[in-house]
Amino acid sequence: MKLKKMAAIAMTAILSTSLLVGCSSNSEEDGKIKIAMITDVAGVNDQSFNQSAWEGLQRAEKELGVEVRYLESNQDADYMQNVETLVDQDTDLIIGVGQKLAPTIEEAAKSYPDQKFALVDETYEEIPSNVKSIQFNAEQSGYLVGLIAGKMTKTDNVGFIGGMQIGVIDTFKYGFMAGVKAANPDAEIQAQYANSFTDQAKGKAIATQMYKNNADIVFICGGDVGTGAIEAAKELGKYAIGVDRDQSDLAPENVLTSAIKRVDVGVYEAVKALSEGNFDGGTTTVYGLNEDAVGIPDTTSNLVSQEILDYVNEQMEKFKSGELTAPKTEEEYNALVK
Template identity: 55%
Template sequence: MSKKSLALIIALLMVTSLLAACGGGQTKDQGQKPPEEQPIRVAMVTDVGGVEDQSFNQAAWEGLQKANTDLGIEVGFRESNQEADYEPNIDDLVDAGYEFIWGVGFKMATAIKEASENYPENIFGVIDFAYGDDTPENVVGVVFKEQEASYLVGLIAGKMTQTNKVGFIAGMDIDVIHRFQYGFYAGLKDANPDVEILYQNANAFDDQAAGKSIALQMYQQGADIIFHAAGDTGTGMIEAAREQNKWAIGVDRDQNYLAPDNVITSAMKGVDLAVYEIAQELKNGTFKGGRTLVYGLAEGGVDIAPTSNKHVPQEILDFVEEQKQKIISGEIVIPANKEEYDAR
């Protein structure tokens, strides 16, 4: 081949390459795969009970794990041993590249709001707190009508007690626990006006020893059923029920597995449901901040445990179902605090 022919071939190749680079061809993207969609990353910061508290922290983590399995969302968590851990845990998750961060528990409300201001490009959620009109645009609050599920387990306890003494252990003297407490009291009294209620505040959500000690005292005083709204503190109560062969009522999750022969029902609270549904919104691109979600019986966010039929007679379950439908229809309104309870 002559030098002149070789030069001509090289020139033609250069022109062809230049046309392709300038978009002269209409198939330049054919055969190329679009870049893979980056997974959404969602994490949570626990309250002091930890991710295995058998209660609301664990329920939130289960919701995230389901979002990982079903939706392909990357999930993570940081545990808090004390309130001082909230802020650095949030900062750590932001630095790790998580787009949406949950604060699990009302105690985290201040830390979440501050984080929403410090990291406006991120999105945040808080369980058990409503900012109302002050909700930042990159925050969603989630609250529950705990009083409705508690009323139902109160009906069960009122019908099933043999001693007419029933106990309630509070984790703290705060609004969210008041909803559990007075809903439970209302159910007890509606089912059994003669029942005597024993009450004690453990002032902790992470003290199993205290929960067990309080429960043993209540059982010794004649209570045959105890309901707790005390996080991991209530795990101690359930242990006492197992040892004393007494009845117990769990909270937040179906806690029958902790003592299958003793936990007759649980006032379930769908923290896992709320976390999962927000993950779905993120996945679908329909998430909106600046709002508060409220979950009650009508929304499927609270209820009694599915294992209730192991120990609760069917006629009582039928009665509970009737009352449940009256709550959903608005015929029965459940008190959420002492003032509403006293006014019944």
């Protein structure tokens, strides 16, 4: 009896060990490349750039057969903790989404030199050799929606709401302002930052105040702040302009257009390069109109006349040929309008 009992215990231990090994090494056995992204504080369902990045990973999972996941960050302090979690899980590529993750990715790249990273919306003077930077000519799509706002405003007054005053938001802002002025030199532009990417109530309050101050079109670059601002446009019967993704589904009668920035394309291409053994760390790839990675969505024709669309398309071709450029900074904008 003792021998039988000892044999049973031994067999149970062997089976348990086999199950644990099977669970822990499943991704290694199936040979899948493991990709993960870390959101900024706006979260994965921000209707904006985090969500677009996740859509790019979902496409990569479907078309390239990689394993994908995301970790959300509720506060800035979560960024490094999320990186360390993914390093411990032997993630092949860790993607930081948004300019706010830039310092964390730079620090992590030095601490984990064998780990591959990608960073969306920012680069460095000296890019670490294990970091791929993904950027966009967002000023181009900002300029195009500015042209639409300048042509369509009935009050000669439009607004811009930014989530936070950081470089990537300013790129949209000054491109937009330049487009408005090119289409309508008499237009006034209200501008304000919400100091948040998550506060829907604040976005709604700022937009409401702008509409009360005579703006009839407001462009919002601020993650979920934009969701609240679009709600204000819907309630007041005004127009809003979305960002990053086609946001017309949030209010089909009120979202004139959106300044598209195809974060999904940049993320997908980075994963594709890695899967093909072509990860080019230490470099930056910039996506713009020539790569069909910025622009305006087809749904723009629902609320914008063909005459205005033809005008916008003419300017779009000038961007592609290099004849036209848009400002990214306040200094460039001031020089242009002068």
